Amino acid sequence: MSTTEVDPATTNSPEAAMASRARFAALVQRQGAFAIFVLVMVVASFSFDSFLSRGNLTGIAVQASFLAMLALGMTFVIMTGGIDLSVGSVFALGGVLAAWGSQHGTLVAFALPLGVCGFIGLVQGLVIARGGLPPFIVTLAGLLFARGLLLLLTDEGAKTYKVPAGSAFRKLAQNDLLGIPYPVLLVVLFFAIGALVLHRTSYGASVLAIGGQEDAAELMGLPVARTKVLTYVASALLAGFGGIMIASYTSSGVTILGVGLELEAIAAVVLGGTLLTGGAGTILGSLIGVLLLQVIKNVINQVGSLDSDWQAVVSGTILLGVVTLQRWLTRAERT
Amino acid sequence: MTATTTTTPARGTGDPVLETVGVTKTFGGVHALRGVDFQLAPGEIHALVGENGAGKSTLIKVLTGVYTPDAGEVRYAGETRHFRGPSDAQDVGISTIYQEVNLVPLLSVARNIFLGREPRNRFGLIDVRSMNQQARELMRELTIDLDVTKELGRLGLGAQQMVALARAMSVESRVVIMDEPTSSLEAKEVTTLFTVARRLRDRGVGLVFVSHRLDELWELCDRVTILRDGRWVHTGSLAEMSRLELVSSMLGRDVEEVASEGATEFGESHRRGEEPAMVVSGIEVRNRLHGIDLTVRPGEVVGLAGLLGSGRSETVKAIYGAMHTDGGEVTVSGKKVRPNSVRGALRAGIALLSEDRKAEGIIPDLSVRDNIALAVLPRMSRGGVVSESKIDALVETFMRRLQIKASSPQQKVRELSGGNQQKVLIARWLCTEPTVFLLDEPTRGIDVGAKSEVQALIDELAQQGLAVVLISSEMDELVEGADRIVVLHDGSARSELDSSNLSSSELLRALAGDRAGDDTTDSATDSATDSATDSATPSEGEAS
Numbered sequence: 001m002s003t004t005e006v007d008p009a010t011t012n013s014p015e016a017a018m019a020s021r022a023r024f025a026a027l028v029q030r031q032g033a034f035a036i037f038v039l040v041m042v043v044a045s046f047s048f049d050s051f052l053s054r055g056n057l058t059g060i061a062v063q064a065s066f067l068a069m070l071a072l073g074m075t076f077v078i079m080t081g082g083i084d085l086s087v088g089s090v091f092a093l094g095g096v097l098a099a100w101g102s103q104h105g106t107l108v109a110f111a112l113p114l115g116v117c118g119f120i121g122l123v124q125g126l127v128i129a130r131g132g133l134p135p136f137i138v139t140l141a142g143l144l145f146a147r148g149l150l151l152l153l154t155d156e157g158a159k160t161y162k163v164p165a166g167s168a169f170r171k172l173a174q175n176d177l178l179g180i181p182y183p184v185l186l187v188v189l190f191f192a193i194g195a196l197v198l199h200r201t202s203y204g205a206s207v208l209a210i211g212g213q214e215d216a217a218e219l220m221g222l223p224v225a226r227t228k229v230l231t232y233v234a235s236a237l238l239a240g241f242g243g244i245m246i247a248s249y250t251s252s253g254v255t256i257l258g259v260g261l262e263l264e265a266i267a268a269v270v271l272g273g274t275l276l277t278g279g280a281g282t283i284l285g286s287l288i289g290v291l292l293l294q295v296i297k298n299v300i301n302q303v304g305s306l307d308s309d310w311q312a313v314v315s316g317t318i319l320l321g322v323v324t325l326q327r328w329l330t331r332a333e334r335t
Numbered sequence: 336m337t338a339t340t341t342t343t344p345a346r347g348t349g350d351p352v353l354e355t356v357g358v359t360k361t362f363g364g365v366h367a368l369r370g371v372d373f374q375l376a377p378g379e380i381h382a383l384v385g386e387n388g389a390g391k392s393t394l395i396k397v398l399t400g401v402y403t404p405d406a407g408e409v410r411y412a413g414e415t416r417h418f419r420g421p422s423d424a425q426d427v428g429i430s431t432i433y434q435e436v437n438l439v440p441l442l443s444v445a446r447n448i449f450l451g452r453e454p455r456n457r458f459g460l461i462d463v464r465s466m467n468q469q470a471r472e473l474m475r476e477l478t479i480d481l482d483v484t485k486e487l488g489r490l491g492l493g494a495q496q497m498v499a500l501a502r503a504m505s506v507e508s509r510v511v512i513m514d515e516p517t518s519s520l521e522a523k524e525v526t527t528l529f530t531v532a533r534r535l536r537d538r539g540v541g542l543v544f545v546s547h548r549l550d551e552l553w554e555l556c557d558r559v560t561i562l563r564d565g566r567w568v569h570t571g572s573l574a575e576m577s578r579l580e581l582v583s584s585m586l587g588r589d590v591e592e593v594a595s596e597g598a599t600e601f602g603e604s605h606r607r608g609e610e611p612a613m614v615v616s617g618i619e620v621r622n623r624l625h626g627i628d629l630t631v632r633p634g635e636v637v638g639l640a641g642l643l644g645s646g647r648s649e650t651v652k653a654i655y656g657a658m659h660t661d662g663g664e665v666t667v668s669g670k671k672v673r674p675n676s677v678r679g680a681l682r683a684g685i686a687l688l689s690e691d692r693k694a695e696g697i698i699p700d701l702s703v704r705d706n707i708a709l710a711v712l713p714r715m716s717r718g719g720v721v722s723e724s725k726i727d728a729l730v731e732t733f734m735r736r737l738q739i740k741a742s743s744p745q746q747k748v749r750e751l752s753g754g755n756q757q758k759v760l761i762a763r764w765l766c767t768e769p770t771v772f773l774l775d776e777p778t779r780g781i782d783v784g785a786k787s788e789v790q791a792l793i794d795e796l797a798q799q800g801l802a803v804v805l806i807s808s809e810m811d812e813l814v815e816g817a818d819r820i821v822v823l824h825d826g827s828a829r830s831e832l833d834s835s836n837l838s839s840s841e842l843l844r845a846l847a848g849d850r851a852g853d854d855t856t857d858s859a860t861d862s863a864t865d866s867a868t869d870s871a872t873p874s875e876g877e878a879s
Contacts, residue, residue, distance in 0.1 A: 222450065
């Protein structure tokens with residue numbers, strides 16, 4: 001049987017050069033954050049003796065685990081081409097509800113925050129997917145709503161609910177398995193599931209298709225609205241679960257947490273190589289993005305003379321650098 | 336024309352796999368389709384042709400479930416169907432391939448083929464290996480050599496169309512609708528696409544093919560259905576039809592029909608200056624325009640004719656700097672115009688009245704005065720301060736000169752008739768004192784009275800020495816209004832008519848792309864050919 005010739009973009013030499021540049025672009029896109037992460041780790045381990053100590057590394061991992069939960073949900077949201085600004089507030093609300101709920105038993109400490117946060121996600125998802133409103137506005141409303149609800153529950157933040165001493169709920173974030181704290185194990189587990197869902201389920205395929213070309217996904221008969229709703233629900237649930245973890249970790253419902261955390265989550269996802277326009281990215285990349293942000297914080301803390309406000313300055317600069325590079329490379333790739 | 340009966344071709348027999356019966360669709364009182372009957376047989380490639388507004392895309396949207404018909408019905412495999420959306424049509428086996436590939440560029444080829452129907456393993460997870468394997472087999476079956484794990488966006492457009500076809504095959508479609516699939520493809524990619532399309536046909540799939548490239552119809556299609564003004568005009572075998580017949584049927588003009596003289600307000604030919612006002616040479620736009628040359632002298636109206644998709648609007652947009660060009664140059668009064676810059680074109684004295692005055696020109700909520708003044712604000716202001724009285728004077732002059740019917744200069748433009756809106760726009764451009772005026776369909780969508788006023792105005796402007804390029808889909812307007820007509824074909828200027836052979840029938844032949852010695856005219860069209868042989872054939876002025 002004769003084979004029909006098809007021209008992929010790699011037949012003649014200038015196009016072949018473009019293809020190799022495209023491969024390089026894809027590599028930077030996917031591994032750029034990882035390269036910077038490794039670089040920062042190496043520099044830090046030479047600069048500070050205590051950096052590679054078990055205690056410090058465990059600390060970084062645990063600190064990162066809360067943001068990681070938000071970033072996981074955010075990865076899916078951004079891959080559909082959306083954004084979820086509500087997760088910082090939902091995270092804090094989840095924490096307060098978990099701390100309050102723990103006074104009525106461990107089951108309540110889980111069920112109450114997940115129920116409330118899941119509901120917020122459901123409403124946001126329905127308004128975005130069925131109502132066709134822009135995610136930015138809808139989740140901004142969600143941010144204000146969740147934060148307001150939290151302030152109402154805590155007398156404008158004056159009241160802090162404590163997790164009762166001896167409650168089994170404390171074990172969630174305070175115990176460890178073979179020296180690895182539970183939150184870190186949970187993050188690994190959740191990210192593994194996340195990767196499986198994205199790459200090996202039809203839901204994941206829909207997520208990528210919607211972010212890549214929503215009209216096309218619609219015309220191919222994919223369940224666009226349902227996928228979006230599910231994604232916002234998952235994002236809110238993960239944020240709520242992050243809140244549950246932090247309530248367990250701090251043994252209380254801290255009301256001032258989570259302000260601006262949604263932006264850190266977005267930063268981590270973008271650093272990890274997920275395109276803000278949706279359609280492409282990896283789950284592992286987001287995890288590396290989270291770790292990179294956390295390591296930068298840790299390093300700046302170790303430099304005693306530096307004000308901790310430098311954390312944000314450095315993170316912001318790196319984010320801008322990575323995004324500019326991404327943009328430049330994808331443009332090189334697509335022309 | 337006479338050949339409006341359905342013939343019995345070799346292909347296209349058998350019970351139709353997809354048909355419409357008396358389908359009517361209106362939008363806001365305007366009929367897009369009126370009782371259209373269309374039949375697609377299994378194992379045929381059926382061309383669907385018509386000019387702008389003929390109803391092609393509406394019919395396709397009815398067939399693919401995007402629109403629900405107001406009256407009439409869609410039948411698939413003999414059964415009446417009520418599609419509620421594109422996925423309904425897809426589920427029964429109607430796939431559509433659009434001009435712009437509707438796949439997901441960031442996903443792999445295999446992913447795109449199986450999106451929504453991925454093979455699963457026993458855990459219910461997507462079985463990537465088996466998916467890739469099946470995709471490879473499908474590609475082999477279509478004899479397309481392609482790495483199925485490659486990201487779709489990295490493939491050429493032609494290859495992407497191939498993937499869309501493969502997807503259509505994998506859902507075992509019995510109908511594939513191809514809506515202008517070739518418009519952005521290279522010649523080689525078109526060949527491959529056709530090979531695959533024929534292979535599908537040979538497997539008994541019915542294909543609908545829409546293209547503005549007439550050559551492709553005869554190359555690929557078995558039968559043709561022609562629509563005009565939302566009505567069915569003709570269905571028949573392409574082999575038995577000449578290009579001239581097809582085009583005259585599309586345009587609704589008979590070759591033998593003599594143009595009704597005086598149907599327009601255009602007067603006799605104009606006095607022309609000798610030095611060209613504008614010289615356009617070798618304008619290139621990738622995949623759209625191929626080396627367009629055009630010369631306009633002061634006081635001359637040059638018509639730009641061509642069928643839909645021939646590149647008329649693109650040509651004037653490229654001249655005006657509003658469409659990116661890949662080569663060629665424009666000079667006005669001997670001076671080179673900065674390419675790809677609207678500001679450069681404006682400064683050189685080029686004005687463009689665009690085809691779509693609603694989207695690209697008029698600001699409905701501003702007054703007549705403000706709409707006219709927009710163009711001159713930069714010129715009339717001194718240090719940022721605008722002289723109100725000067726503007727008033729200018730606006731008044733133009734309103735009188737163009738006979739703009741408005742209660743006052745303060746009246747909002749939205750309240751004016753289409754013809755007067757068009758005059759406001761023309762006035763705006765005249766304020767810039769252009770040397771060359773490009774008019775893209777200046778009389779479309781305005782009533783008859785206003786039409787003749789606009790035509791008279793164009794005439795008058797030319798007599799005053801303006802160089803005019805006139806695009807029109809109306810043959811009378813071109814034949815009577817222009818001193819010369821350049822006929823575009825697939826983005827190149829194929830022929831030119833001047834005073835020696837400027838007539839409707841010559842224009843029709845030129846539009847059809849008939850050439851002297853061309854064998855596409857067979858015995859069936861002899862009578863039509865005879866009537867036109869007394870005048871020179873358009874190929875004389877042909878630009879190769």
